[in-house]
Amino acid sequence: MIRASIQLPFKHAEQSMTKQERIELEAAAFRDLLAHLNSRKDVQNIELMTLAGFCRNCLSKWYKAAADDMDIELSMDQAREAIYGMPYAEWKSRYQKEASPAQQAAFAKTQSGADKP
Numbered sequence: 590m591i592r593a594s595i596q597l598p599f600k601h602a603e604q605s606m607t608k609q610e611r612i613e614l615e616a617a618a619f620r621d622l623l624a625h626l627n628s629r630k631d632v633q634n635i636e637l638m639t640l641a642g643f644c645r646n647c648l649s650k651w652y653k654a655a656a657d658d659m660d661i662e663l664s665m666d667q668a669r670e671a672i673y674g675m676p677y678a679e680w681k682s683r684y685q686k687e688a689s690p691a692q693q694a695a696f697a698k699t700q701s702g703a704d705k706p
Contacts, residue, residue: 623648627674630684639695648672 606614626632626645634644649669656663669677688696 623672623674626672630680633686633688633692635688635692635696639692639699642699645672649677 634646637644638647646669649665649672652671653663653665653668656668666677673680
């Protein structure tokens, strides 16, 4: 699980903002990521995992872990709903498709390390 704080690539950018500004910037970017994923319900989690190494389920788990770290009471179902924009079971029934053999093979290749140089 990725838990490290993301470091901005340019030191001068990090130095020119306050901690609160950085938090607000990261929160805004996260909200934009969720909005983008919400607008692309056609993109399946297996495709995200194959190409990016994370999916909506990963985001849900990270969201829940962050809540736990901050002693904020949040169930896994609530975390999933925050990420999926609706109850997880509803999202699955409306948008999740059975992974094709090609999708499964591509995912398996990334998991075995066969795609690594």
